Amino acid sequence: MTNREMTNRKKKVYVKTFGCRTNLFDSQVMMSSLEDFDITENEAEADIIIVNSCTVTNSADVGVRGYISGVEKAGKAQVYLTGCGAHTKGESLFDNKKVFGVFGQSEKIKINTLLKEKERFYELGDLDFVDDTIVEEFVGKSRAFIKIQEGCDFRCSYCIIPYVRGDSRSMDEAKILEQVTTLAINGFGEFILTGTNVGSYGHREDRTLASLLKKMSQIRGVRRIRLGSLEPIQISDAFEEILDEPWLEKHLHIALQHTSPTMLKHMNRRNKFENDIALFQRLRERGFALGTDFIVGHPGETEELWQEAMQNLKRLPLTHVHAFTYSKRDGTPSATMKGQVNGAIAKARLKELTDLVDQNNLAFRKEFAQVPLEVLIESEKEGRYHGLDQFFNKIIIDSPNDLLGNWLSVENYKVQKGGNYVQF
Secondary structure (H helix, E strand, C coil): CCHHHHHHCCCEEEEEECCCHHHHHHHHHHHHCCCCCEECCCHHHCCEEEEEECCCCHHHHHHHHHHHHHHHHHCCCEEEEEECHHHHCHHHHHHCCCCCEEECHHHHHHHHHHCCCCCCEEECCCCCCCCCCCCCCCCCCCCEEEECEECCCCCCCCCCHHHHHCCCEECCHHHHHHHHHHHHHCCCCEEEEECCCHHHCCCCCCCCHHHHHHHHHCCCCCCEEEECCECHHHCCHHHHCCCCCCCECCEEEECCECCCHHHHHHCCCCCCHHHHHHHHHHHHHCCCEEEEEEEECCCCCCHHHHHHHHHHHCCCCCCEEEEEECCCCCCCHHHHCCCCCCHHHHHHHHHHHHHHHHHHHHHHHHHCCCCCEEEEEEEEECCEEEEECCCCCEEEEECCCCCCCCEEEECCCEEECCEEEEEC
């Protein structure tokens, strides 16, 4: 390549995304704004790497710093930091010259300009912004993520996120519907609503999540809508009225975090277990697969409280779980609480929990084995196609045909321990 060609060549940008679905959406917003750069999905060929970071735990920070150190050792790309970690570790990484630039979530729309800066910069912006960017494509994805709100008004004792994402505020409904319409026209049929606290959408305005979902469902091309994590207290009567709609996934993820009433108080949670179990049983009777978040080994979780939690877990019709051992997050009340749990004990408890839910999931799939599965094929690995059904269960398909991105109605499948299987 000649010097002139080198000068005219657009720099290639790789976006490394850590953490949640909200970050996935934010990464797409940034990629859609890079008019003067080329996007690459190959990290090795990147001139610039944008690290969209997570800071939910100290371990998340360690992962981000480790990744940045690896890039630094390779010495090929210029690194920029954004995401939640920009607010907690951005200053130290910037001061130590580990990154060329740091920018907060509110500044991501300016990324095309920021990446042209000749001088190093540190711009966190504010925590009051509301996204209004319309994304036309999701690079490397078969499903579309739609951010409907930002921030959180809850103050759980273990969580730093409200301090790096701000208080809850909702996206403009018209913009959300425009976003969905644009992506539907471009071929997306499944939409996943995301945000810091999805269920708080519209709570400061005269809007409800149920109403938004109904309006989305009327957009041509929308085939299925999935939701991010909801809080138990956010499942309203209006929401329960739409549970039988064919466009709504038959899986809900409802964050409990624990099933011991004492531990829920330690965590400063708003949900109460007896209300939670009534809700879960009601939803299970409507044919829903049910998932939750669960923190194992939070300070104060004695053996007695753990046994209480397990007994309560056995009463819940859980089919999915996002469980993890507690990891201290500096700056939160939980970080200084007494009664820290030994790591080995926490890991053993985690396995006990996940084994229980895995058994529940297998039993659920066997019970529903006569139900046709509506599957979106998302990926192909080693000649097999992988997708998720309406119950958020994995299915593996052997087929000589190119099925990537297709919708399939699957019957006569085999229920196996790790997922469902079929030849097509």
